[in-house]
Each structure stands twice: as structure tokens, then as C-alpha cells.
Amino acid sequence: MSRLPVDAEAIRALASILTETGLTEIELSEKDSRIRVVRAPAPVVQGFAAPAAAAPAPVAAAAAPAAAAAPADLSKHPGAVTSPMVGVAYLAPEPGAPAFVTEGQSVTAGQTIMLIEAMKTFNQIKAPRGGTLTRLLVTSGAPVEFAEVLAVIE
Structure with missing residues (x-):
């Protein structure tokens, strides 16, 4: 049985891209070779992806019950606006422009409240x-995940 050559630098580069973008999986194919790197998603706290090493274990363990309860409550809220896709959220149409909306602002049904970029496409x-x-x-x-609560409208 022959052993496939492993390009450690390519694997490190792909892992770095996963970390930078918040993605959980990436695959690179070229001719007869394929590299696929998968990692477990980072824990989500109140709608933000948190780095795994952000807090010492005892502090994270103590905060886990409160953090787990908050997103569950918001996802069941009748005014919860959830993400229809995985991507990157943008609160303004372009850098330096005013935000689409701010907390406390009145919004109408169908009004754009943010953009999510997925695969180089901006989705309202x-x-x-x-x-x-x-x-x-x-x-x-x-970065945002599918079904993540983005905002609450009451």
C-alpha cells in the first residue's frame, strides 16, 4: 500500500484560513490530490463566535449555564431575526456609511437591517x-452561523 505525500504547509495554511474566517471546514483539490481540513465550531455566546482560548476553563464553566439560556430564550422570541445562512454580517452598505439601523430605532416590515456576505454575494x-x-x-x-439570532424586533 503506497502512502500519499502530505503537504504540512498547505494544511497549516488551510487551518489558518479556518481560524481567520470562522469557517469550520475547507477543502482544496488539485488534479489527483485533495486536502480537507475540518475543525469543531467555536462556542457561541450571545450571537458572537468566541475564541476557544478566550477565557480560562473555570470561568467558562461557570458562565456556561447563563450563556446557554440566553440564546435559547432569544431564538424562541417572536421578534427574533435569524440568519438564513452562514457568512459575515455587515451593518452598513459600505465602510464608513451609516448603519442600516440602530438599537431603539423603529423599523418597517421589509426594511433592510443588515447584509450577510456569503460566497462573495451580499444578501439583504x-x-x-x-x-x-x-x-x-x-x-x-x-461571522454568523445559520439560524443564529441577529436582532430582536418588538
Whole structure:
């Protein structure tokens, strides 16, 4: 049985891309070779991806019950606006421009509240209903996951 050559530098580069972008999987194919790197997703706390080494283990363990309860409550909220895809959230149409919306602002159904970039395509996230944007749970440039709560409209 022959052994396939392993390009350690390519694997390190792909792993670095995963870390920088917040992705959980990446694959590179060329002719007869293929490299696939997969990592476990980082824990999510109140809608933000947290680095695995952000806090010492005892602090993270103590905060886990409160953090687990908050997203579960928000996902069941009738005014929760969730992400329809994995991507990167942007709160303004371009760098330096004013945000689409801010907390406390009144919004109408169908109004664009942010963009999510996925595969170099910017997708408008629109308010599913009118009301007041009471919570904005992402920051501009932050990676988001499918079904993650992005905002709450009451």
C-alpha cells in the first residue's frame, strides 16, 4: 500500500484560513490530490463566535449555564431575526456609511437591517415585521452561523 505525500504547509495554511474566517471546514483539490481540513465550531455566546482560548476553563464553566439560556430564550422570541445562512454580517452598505439601523430605532416590515456576505454575494436581511429594534446581537464584520439570532424586533 503506497502512502500519499502530505503537504504540512498547505494544511497549516488551510487551518489558518479556518481560524481567520470562522469557517469550520475547507477543502482544496488539485488534479489527483485533495486536502480537507475540518475543525469543531467555536462556542457561541450571545450571537458572537468566541475564541476557544478566550477565557480560562473555570470561568467558562461557570458562565456556561447563563450563556446557554440566553440564546435559547432569544431564538424562541417572536421578534427574533435569524440568519438564513452562514457568512459575515455587515451593518452598513459600505465602510464608513451609516448603519442600516440602530438599537431603539423603529423599523418597517421589509426594511433592510443588515447584509450577510456569503460566497462573495451580499444578501439583504430584511425586517420580517415592523416594530422597534430592541437588540442588535452582531457587530459589523462578525461571522454568523445559520439560524443564529441577529436582532430582536418588538
